[in-house]
Amino acid sequence: MDRLRTPEVRFDDLPDFPYTPSYASVKDPNGGDDLRMAYLDEGPRDGDVVLLLHGEPSWSYLYRFMVPGLVARGRRVVAPDLIGFGRSDKPSLRAEYTYARHVEWVRELLFDQLDLRDVTLFAQDWGSLIGLRLVGEHPERFARVAIGNGGLPTGEEPLGEAFLMWQEYSQNTPDFHVGGIVSGGCVNRLAPEVVAAYDAPFPDDSFKEGARQFPLLVPTSPEDPAHEANVAAWATLAAFEKPFLCCYSDSDPITKGGDRKFLAVVPGTKGQPHVTIAGGGHFLQEERGPELAEVLNGFIDANPT
DSSP: OOOHHHHEEEEEOOOOOOOEEEEEEETTSSSSSEEEEEEEEOOOTOOOEEEEOOTTTTOOGTTTTTTHHHTTTOOOOEOOOOTTTSSEEEEEGGGGGGGHHHHHHHIIIOOOOOIOOOOEEOOOOOHHHHHHHHHHHHHHGGEEEEEESSSOOOOOOOHHHHHHHHHHHHHOSOOOOOOHHHHHHSSSOOOOOHHHHHHTTTTSGGHHHHHHHHHHOOOTTSSSSSSHHHHHHHHHTTTSSOEEEEEEEEEEETTTTTTTHHHHHHHGTTTOOOOOETOOOOOOHHHHHHHHHHHHHHHHSSSSO
């Protein structure tokens, strides 16, 4: 597998991001050299583990406003950069990016490498598609789940006009401006230096094959390769009685209403203080990070293991 690695100098002096990355090696499914996967690992090692999974086309920088509030309460915060994003290696061919591979890469990091247990998951966007598959396949590893602006589509339900427009745009725009996309997904446009920080992992278009491919990997029909695995994950979620919180924002046209299925299907949602985050767009962590961290802190405190 040919892969690219973003030069480290691209990550110098990012605003509000003083964190030192950790690295692990995950397997190349083609049998080649391992891929380097980056992640943040902050806070005490014996604290409650909070796993923060980002989506498309962001990276762990998205969580910079949540990490301090969680660590201050004694949590251990782990925030990976998905393969193809952030400081992680970026396969250079689009065909190397598959849904199944992303689930396996994250699983290998979290469970084989870090051996995380009693995890509180917070996931958004593609973080939900990957994280909820892991919950479905390894429910014993998770103590609690919180989802914001995400879902687990099986291909049987329509994903809405906004998603289809995004999917078409991602394939046809000549300029896939990552920082501009993140800014456009927020209620308030981001400062130029923050836009540049989201652009940092992608020196040129050759680094963006994963970001371009992700929208096509979302299941949109029952014939999708991920259909059966996602249906199986939903079967596990339908019996998941551990605490499950929905904390969607009020200004995201892509995932609006996505909490309904969780509330109807997942027994762990019963009795939880589900919240709507006011003033947040699709990337609610960017605009409401400290508030969201406090929601997670309250969720953990109210549901001790």
